[in-house]
Amino acid sequence: GESTAAWRSMVEDLARRGVRSPVLCVIDGSAGLRAAIEAVWPRAAVQRCAVHKLRNLLAHAPKHAHERVSEDFHRIVYAETASAALTAYERFLTKWSKLCPAVAESLKEAGSELLTFTSFPRAMWKSLRTTNIIERLNEEFRRRVKTQAAHCSEEAVLNVLFGLLVSGM
Secondary structure: OOOHHHHHHHHHHHHHOOOOOOOEEEEOOOHHHHHHHHHHOOOOEEEEOHHHHHHHHHHHOOHHHHHHHHHHHHHHHOOOOHHHHHHHHHHHHHHHHHHOHHHHHHHHHHHHHHOHHHHOOHHHHHHHOOOHHHHHHHHHHHHHHHOOOOOOOHHHHHHHHHHHHHHOO
C-alpha cells in the first residue's frame, strides 16, 4: 500500500539490512513515502519527480491549457541555473494562480522539493529530477520475467536483473 505505515515498514527494513541514509531520494508524490523517509532517514534530501508532477499539473488544468502549462513547467525543470529555475518556479505560480488556481496549488504542494536537484552538480540534473530511470528498469524487468514461463531459481531471476543493469537496458 501507499500508507505511511507500509512505506515506513519497507524503509525500516532497508535500514535494518544495512542501507545507510541516502544522500537523495527521488520520489513521486506519495505522502506516505515522504513521511517514511523523514522518519527513518531525516537527513536525506528529497527530490519530487518532475514527470509525476507535470502529469499532476496537467490533471488540474483544462485541456486547452496543457501546452502552456507544460512549457512553463519545462522552464523550471530545464533551467540552466538554480536561480533561473527558482525564477521560473515563481513566475509559474504568479501566472497560474490567476489563470488556474488548482494548477498553481498543485505546484506549490511539491514546494522546494521540486528544485532539490539544483543543489547537485549540473551534470547530474537530468538523472536526478525524475524517477523514470528506475521505473524504466522495473518495466523492462517485468517484461523480461513475464515472457519466461518459469525461473529455475532466485539466482536466475537476479541474473536477469543484473543483466539489465549492466547493459543499461
